[in-house]
Amino acid sequence: MITQILPASRTAARNLTSVGLISKARKSATRSYISNLHPSSKRSPGGCLTILALTGGVLAIGLLTRPIVAESQVNVEKEQREDIDGVVSGAKGSKKQHKKSEVDAAEDLRGEHGPDAEVQGQYLSLKEVARHNLSQDAWVVVEGKVFDVSDFHKYHPGGSAIIVANAGRDVTEIFKPVHPPKTLENNLPPESFKGYVNPEEVAASATAVKAEQERVASARSKLPPPETMLGLDEIEEAAKSFLSPRVANYYSASSLDGYSTAENRSAFRKCRLLPRIMKNVNTVAPQTTIFGIPSALPIYVSPSSNALLGHPDGELNITRGAAKTGIVQGISAAASFPLEEILDEKDRMDEAIGEKMGIVYQVYLQKDRSKHEAQVREAVERGCQALLLTVDSNVGDLRQSTEKLKGTTGDIQPGRRMDPFSDPPGYHDPTQEWKDLVKLKELAQGVPIYLKGVCHIDDVRKAKEAGLAGCIFSNHGGRQLDQARTGFDSLRQIYYEDPKLCKEIELYIDGGVRRGTDVLQALAFGARGVGLGRPFLYAQAAYGEQGVIRTVRILENEILNAMRLMSVTKIEEIKPSMVECLQEIWK
Numbered sequence: 025m026i027t028q029i030l031p032a033s034r035t036a037a038r039n040l041t042s043v044g045l046i047s048k049a050r051k052s053a054t055r056s057y058i059s060n061l062h063p064s065s066k067r068s069p070g071g072c073l074t075i076l077a078l079t080g081g082v083l084a085i086g087l088l089t090r091p092i093v094a095e096s097q098v099n100v101e102k103e104q105r106e107d108i109d110g111v112v113s114g115a116k117g118s119k120k121q122h123k124k125s126e127v128d129a130a131e132d133l134r135g136e137h138g139p140d141a142e143v144q145g146q147y148l149s150l151k152e153v154a155r156h157n158l159s160q161d162a163w164v165v166v167e168g169k170v171f172d173v174s175d176f177h178k179y180h181p182g183g184s185a186i187i188v189a190n191a192g193r194d195v196t197e198i199f200k201p202v203h204p205p206k207t208l209e210n211n212l213p214p215e216s217f218k219g220y221v222n223p224e225e226v227a228a229s230a231t232a233v234k235a236e237q238e239r240v241a242s243a244r245s246k247l248p249p250p251e252t253m254l255g256l257d258e259i260e261e262a263a264k265s266f267l268s269p270r271v272a273n274y275y276s277a278s279s280l281d282g283y284s285t286a287e288n289r290s291a292f293r294k295c296r297l298l299p300r301i302m303k304n305v306n307t308v309a310p311q312t313t314i315f316g317i318p319s320a321l322p323i324y325v326s327p328s329s330n331a332l333l334g335h336p337d338g339e340l341n342i343t344r345g346a347a348k349t350g351i352v353q354g355i356s357a358a359a360s361f362p363l364e365e366i367l368d369e370k371d372r373m374d375e376a377i378g379e380k381m382g383i384v385y386q387v388y389l390q391k392d393r394s395k396h397e398a399q400v401r402e403a404v405e406r407g408c409q410a411l412l413l414t415v416d417s418n419v420g421d422l423r424q425s426t427e428k429l430k431g432t433t434g435d436i437q438p439g440r441r442m443d444p445f446s447d448p449p450g451y452h453d454p455t456q457e458w459k460d461l462v463k464l465k466e467l468a469q470g471v472p473i474y475l476k477g478v479c480h481i482d483d484v485r486k487a488k489e490a491g492l493a494g495c496i497f498s499n500h501g502g503r504q505l506d507q508a509r510t511g512f513d514s515l516r517q518i519y520y521e522d523p524k525l526c527k528e529i530e531l532y533i534d535g536g537v538r539r540g541t542d543v544l545q546a547l548a549f550g551a552r553g554v555g556l557g558r559p560f561l562y563a564q565a566a567y568g569e570q571g572v573i574r575t576v577r578i579l580e581n582e583i584l585n586a587m588r589l590m591s592v593t594k595i596e597e598i599k600p601s602m603v604e605c606l607q608e609i610w611k
C-alpha cells in the first residue's frame with residue numbers, strides 16, 4: 025500500500041522498486057509515487073549507434089567516438105546489455121537465470137503471505153539476500169529473519185558503516201553479542217521484514233563465509249604498509265592479492281580484446297620528455313584549477329563505480345583521502361554509496377579541515393530521464409561544483425572476461441557485494457542527443473558541465489558551441505569501445521590540429537595515467553589536468569583512506585621531481601616543445 029511507502033525517503037522508495045520483491049501492485053504504486061516526485065522530461069525517439077573509423081598511421085589505428093549524435097535509426101535497445109559500471113555483468117548473467125524462480129517465489133512469499141512463509145516451507149535464498157548488499161539496498165539476516173535496513177542503517181547508533189559493510193549477509197554473529205534480542209525488529213517498520221531463510225542453508229553458508237573471511241583477513245594482514253608502496257602498480261598488485269576473482273575482474277576488465285586499455289598505458293611511452301637545464305627550481309608550484317576548483321595537483325579522481333566492492337567504506341575512503349590531499353573527487357553516478365552519504369562525508373571533511381574540498385558529480389543520461397534529473401538536482405543543491413556528463417556509454421560494453429566469470433563458484437558467496445540491482449538502472453540510452461544538453465544545462469543552474477568520453481575534434485567544437493565548460497578525452501579506461509583512441513592521443517591530435525581551440529575550452533584526459541611523467545606529458549599538450557580511475561579503486565581497496573592518500577603522495581612526489589628535472593617551476597611553463605613524440609599517428 026502506498027501509505028506505507030510515503031513516509032520513507034526517495035532513496036528508500038526507489039530501493040523498494042529496485043529490489044523486485046515487493047508485490048506487483050505495491051511496486052507500481054511506488055513507481056507512480058516516484059514519478060510524481062520526479063516528473064519525466066520528454067524523451068526523444070529513435071536510437072543511434074555511431075562509429076567513425078579512422079585508419080591511422082603505421083603502428084596505431086584508433087576509432088574516434090562521437091558522443092550524443094543520433095545518426096542511425098538502428099534500435100539497439102533490445103540488444104543492449106544492461107551492464108554498466110554500476111551493475112556487474114557476471115553477476116547479472118547469473119541473476120537472469122534465477123530471476124524468474126527466485127523473484128516470483130519471493131514476491132508470493134512476501135507480498136501476499138508475509139511471515140507465513142516459514143510455515144509454508146518457503147524461504148528466501150541467501151543468494152537473493154546477497155544481492156541487496158549496498159548502502160542504498162541493504163538487507164541483513166538476523167537469526168533466520170531477513171530485514172531491509174536500507175534506511176535504518178543511516179540512523180544506526182553504532183554507525184552506518186558496520187551495517188553497510190555487512191549488507192547482504194547473515195549478521196547474527198555480529199549482532200547478537202551487542203544487542204538485546206529482537207532489537208532490530210523492534211526498531212524497524214513491519215514492511216522491513218522480508219521473510220525467512222532456510223536454517224540449513226544458513227549453517228552451510230556460515231562455514232563458507234568464515235573461511236572466506238579468514239582468507240581475506242590473512243591476505244590483508246600480509247600487505248606491506250602503505251608507506252612502503254612506491255608506485256601505483258604496486259598498490260594495484262597489493263589489492264589484487266586479496267580481492268576475489270570477480271571483484272578483481274570488475275575493476276580491471278576491458279571491452280573485447282583490451283586494446284584501448286593497453287594503449288592507454290603505452291600512449292605515454294610513444295613520447296619522450298626534453299628537459300631543460302640550469303634553472304633554479306628550488307620552489308615548484310604544482311597547484312592548478314581542475315573543473316574550476318583550486319587543486320593541490322593537476323590530477324583528480326575520475327568517477328568510478330562500486331568502490332565498496334573492494335572496501336567496506338568504498339567511496340567514503342576516496343572522499344576522505346581527496347579532502348586531506350586537496351584534490352578533486354569525481355563521484356560516479358553508479359557509486360556504491362548514495363550521493364547523499366558521500367556529500368555528508370564531504371561536509372564532515374570540510375568541517376574537519378576548515379576548507380571546502382572539490383567535488384564533482386558524474387551523470388549518465390538515463391533512459392528514464394527523471395532519474396538522472398533527480399540526481400542532478402540533488403548534486404547541484406548539495407553544492408557539487410561541476411557535472412561530468414559521460415557520453416561514451418550510450419550502449420553497454422562487451423567485457424568478455426567478465427562474461428566468462430558468469431556463474432563462477434570460486435567465490436564463497438557468488439554475487440556477494442555484486443549485482444545489487446534487480447531492476448538495473450537504464451544508464452545506457454542510445455537515444456541521447458546533443459539537444460538533451462538544453463535540459464541538463466537548465467538543471468545545472470550555472471554549474472559548469474564537462475563532457476566525459478570525447479575523442480573527436482568536431483565534438484570538442486560542438487561542446488564549445490553548446491556553451492559547455494570543457495571536454496575530457498577518454499575511452500572509459502578501455503571499458504566501452506575497444507580500439508577507441510586513447511585520451512592522450514586525442515589530446516595530442518587535437519592540439520596539433522587546432523591549438524587555438526584548446527585554449528578556448530578546458531581539456532582533460534584520463535586513461536592509463538600511472539606516473540607523474542605521464543601527467544606532465546598531458547599538461548604539455550594543453551590538458552588542465554588528468555583523471556585516474558582504477559588506481560584510486562585499488563588504493564582504497566587495499567588501504568582505505570590511507571591508500572588514497574599514499575597514491576596522491578606518490579604522484580605528487582613524481583610530479584614535483586619531474587618538474588624540477590624539466591626545469592619548470594609552474595604548471596603554465598610546461599610546453600609542447602618539451603615533449604617529442606615518436607609516432608605522429610594522425611599524419
Ligand SMILES: Cc1cc2nc3c(=O)[nH]c(=O)nc-3n(C[C@H](O)[C@H](O)[C@H](O)COP(=O)(O)O)c2cc1C
Pocket residue numbers: 109110274275276288326327328329330356357358359386414476498499500501502503534535536537555556557558559561
Ligand atoms: C571499475 C571502474 C568503474 C568505472 N565506473 C565509471 C562510472 O561509473 N562512470 C564513468 O564515467 N566512468 C567510469 N569509469 C571510467 C573512469 O572514470 C575512467 O575513465 C577510467 O578508469 C580511466 O582509466 P584508468 O582506470 O586507466 O585510470 C570506471 C572505470 C573503472 C575501472
